[in-house]
Amino acid sequence: MSAEPTLDKAAAPGTGKAARSDLPPAKAIRRAFSSPLASALVIAVTVLWTIPTVGLLVTSLRPKQDVVSSGWWEAFVHPDLGLENYHSVLFDNSFGTSGGLMPYLVNSVAIAIPATVFPLVLAAMAAYVLAWVRFKGSDTLFFVVFALQVVPLQMSLIPLLRLFSTGAHLGSVTLVPALGLKDSYLPVWLTHTMFALPLAIFLLHNFIAQLPRDLMEAAVVDGASHFKIFRSIVLPLSAPALASFAIFQFLWVWNDLLVALTFAGGNPTVAPITSRLAQLSGSDSSHWELLSAGAFLSMIIPLAVFFALQRYFVRGLLAGSVKG
Amino acid sequence: MPTDTRLAGPALHLADSLWQDAAIKFGNTAGAVLGFLGVLLAVFFAAGRATGRFSRPLAVVLMLGPAALLLVVGLVVPLLRTVYLSFYDADAAKFVGGKNYGWAATSSQIHDVLLNTLLWLVVAPVAATGLGLLLAMLVDRMRGQAIYKSLIFMPMAVSLVAASLIFKLLYESRGSGQNQVGLLSQLAVAVGWDDPPNWILSQPLNNFLLMSAMVWVQTGFAMVVLSAAIKAIPDEITEAARLDGATGVRLFLHVTVPMIRTTLVVVLTTIMIITLKAFDIVRTMTGGNFGTQVLANEMYSQSFEQYNTGRGSALAVILFLAVAPLVVYNIALLRKERATR
Numbered sequence: 001m002s003a004e005p006t007l008d009k010a011a012a013p014g015t016g017k018a019a020r021s022d023l024p025p026a027k028a029i030r031r032a033f034s035s036p037l038a039s040a041l042v043i044a045v046t047v048l049w050t051i052p053t054v055g056l057l058v059t060s061l062r063p064k065q066d067v068v069s070s071g072w073w074e075a076f077v078h079p080d081l082g083l084e085n086y087h088s089v090l091f092d093n094s095f096g097t098s099g100g101l102m103p104y105l106v107n108s109v110a111i112a113i114p115a116t117v118f119p120l121v122l123a124a125m126a127a128y129v130l131a132w133v134r135f136k137g138s139d140t141l142f143f144v145v146f147a148l149q150v151v152p153l154q155m156s157l158i159p160l161l162r163l164f165s166t167g168a169h170l171g172s173v174t175l176v177p178a179l180g181l182k183d184s185y186l187p188v189w190l191t192h193t194m195f196a197l198p199l200a201i202f203l204l205h206n207f208i209a210q211l212p213r214d215l216m217e218a219a220v221v222d223g224a225s226h227f228k229i230f231r232s233i234v235l236p237l238s239a240p241a242l243a244s245f246a247i248f249q250f251l252w253v254w255n256d257l258l259v260a261l262t263f264a265g266g267n268p269t270v271a272p273i274t275s276r277l278a279q280l281s282g283s284d285s286s287h288w289e290l291l292s293a294g295a296f297l298s299m300i301i302p303l304a305v306f307f308a309l310q311r312y313f314v315r316g317l318l319a320g321s322v323k324g
Numbered sequence: 325m326p327t328d329t330r331l332a333g334p335a336l337h338l339a340d341s342l343w344q345d346a347a348i349k350f351g352n353t354a355g356a357v358l359g360f361l362g363v364l365l366a367v368f369f370a371a372g373r374a375t376g377r378f379s380r381p382l383a384v385v386l387m388l389g390p391a392a393l394l395l396v397v398g399l400v401v402p403l404l405r406t407v408y409l410s411f412y413d414a415d416a417a418k419f420v421g422g423k424n425y426g427w428a429a430t431s432s433q434i435h436d437v438l439l440n441t442l443l444w445l446v447v448a449p450v451a452a453t454g455l456g457l458l459l460a461m462l463v464d465r466m467r468g469q470a471i472y473k474s475l476i477f478m479p480m481a482v483s484l485v486a487a488s489l490i491f492k493l494l495y496e497s498r499g500s501g502q503n504q505v506g507l508l509s510q511l512a513v514a515v516g517w518d519d520p521p522n523w524i525l526s527q528p529l530n531n532f533l534l535m536s537a538m539v540w541v542q543t544g545f546a547m548v549v550l551s552a553a554i555k556a557i558p559d560e561i562t563e564a565a566r567l568d569g570a571t572g573v574r575l576f577l578h579v580t581v582p583m584i585r586t587t588l589v590v591v592l593t594t595i596m597i598i599t600l601k602a603f604d605i606v607r608t609m610t611g612g613n614f615g616t617q618v619l620a621n622e623m624y625s626q627s628f629e630q631y632n633t634g635r636g637s638a639l640a641v642i643l644f645l646a647v648a649p650l651v652v653y654n655i656a657l658l659r660k661e662r663a664t665r
């Protein structure tokens with residue numbers, strides 16, 4: 001990302017032009033924006049951007065009576081911090097739910113991992129076939145998948161909910177029976193998988209199509225099947241693209257509310273922490289010591305993933321993997 | 325697994341059962357993932373032995389089939405079905421023609437919703453992109469830029485639900501005479517406004533307060549993408565412009581901005597698409613009350629709270645019609661940008 005060191009040498013003497021200034025052009029632009037004022041502005045925005053999160057974190061660490069009686073900034077004057085709120089929000093019967101938020105946090109993990117693995121594997125296979133196993137109509141098919149990115153999630157919710165709860169019928173013929181999936185993660189996994197596929201296939205296709213042709217042809221000459229090529233050549237070589245997409249999908253699923261609320265509601269056996277927090281925000285909005293702890297708990301895993309793998313995350317962003 | 329020894333009696337029992345519950349759920353999840361991968365491996369192994377003229381179609385069916393099936397069941401059929409349902413009544417029993425669309429076009433309640441949605445669509449993306457561009461220009465030459473970038477980018481990793489709670493705490497309001505616990509109210513008091521309003525209830529200000537949460541999340545995204553685009557501008561171009569006498573802000577406006585115009589529009593439309601579809605902020609902060617309702621949340625309420633599938637479907641179709649051109653334009657730009665790079 002940083003190109004500065006080489007830029008310094010770019011203004012080599014002798015080109016004549018560069019002699020008019022000892023600064024390389026990119027630096028000149030930046031210099032125009034550089035002043036104590038500019039730095040102060042960036043620092044101010046950064047502080048402004050960070051304060052709300054700090055407020056939440058500090059609130060979550062203060063005892064209940066302090067949270068009720070004074071603002072979180074008072075904690076810097078009279079520090080009295082502890083993890084009690086986290087304990088009670090996770091395990092106690094506070095919030096009017098038995099067992100607190102712990103089951104929901106578990107559900108978030110149990111939803112996010114399969115909902116990342118399933119589309120990743122299915123999309124990689126599909127992308128390989130569309131890129132390397134040409135057949136009649138494969139280009140059209142790729143275009144259709146590509147075009148499906150246009151469909152917003154909202155267009156599928158009602159029909160999918162009906163499919164999962166009552167099955168599918170054509171007249172009096174039952175195509176799919178009612179599956180009784182109320183207490184199962186399956187509807188949530190499947191919905192996330194379905195909606196991840198268009199973008200995943202598109203992005204992985206872009207990457208897989210650019211793998212070296214010689215390598216593929218050599219493998220075919222050696223008599224390797226498509227399955228073997230996929231497993232031993234395509235998957236290992238696509239690791240960077242797979243990693244980028246996996247991080248995106250994981251954060252997307254973990255942070256999702258729409259699918260969670262529609263297919264799991266507030267059911268403690270399957271609902272993730274986002275849907276529970278959204279409900280509590282309406283019904284228990286006065287319990288800030290618990291809400292803040294709950295919100296922060298929901299942020300720990302995505303923040304850890306984000307800070308540990310930021311490089312891949314940014315790479316994925318620049319490749320256009322933004323879902324809305 | 326850590327069990328808390330401070331707990332005694334029934335509480336200990338409860339904690340134990342929580343860990344048991346977690347163990348069962350993780351077991352099921354691991355089983356599902358391993359089962360999925362195991363079946364795939366078995367199929368691969370078996371199908372990989374096939375030779376001759378069947379091997380190719382077999383590979384196509386087995387590797388493309390699952391994804392294609394899911395796309396048909398999850399996207400193509402529901403797409404048609406939602407359009408179909410939008411012409412039926414609340415219980416999907418009786419054909420009502422364009423009545424649901426007529427309701428959406430004439431009801432004053434939906435008018436307000438559409439107006440709010442339009443406001444969101446313009447204000448939040450423009451604010452986030454503009455601020456992101458400014459930061460991208462400013463932060464690049466600062467020492468320790470990685471730290472500033474990370475901190476501004478961080479909200480991107482947080483769910484919109486958590487972001488909403490963070491902002492809800494910020495806007496928390498208490499009656500006069502009490503200690504304020506929300507930072508905004510406290511700041512108002514500090515500058516001498518003794519009785520600040522309940523921010524979340526103050527129309528139309530509350531709409532902009534809700535949008536702030538979206539801007540907070542998206543500014544980092546705009547900054548990171550635009551910063552990469554600015555760094556990719558060839559040196560010769562800026563150098564030539566400088567030799568022609570362009571400096572400072574003029575150089576920025578007449579060289580930098582035109583050079584990254586495509587990226588700028590991609591960022592703007594991307595945030596627009598996200599804004600149109602997002603219902604999380606409104607749902608978490610106000611539930612759509614106090615004049616803050618937007619299209620995506622109204623669609624959810626009609627479908628899953630009023631159980632009016634006809635109206636819900638019609639609103640979904642309207643949302644689709646609003647989003648689709650943006651997505652098409654966005655993708656076309658993205659491809660153009662790739663091609664010129």
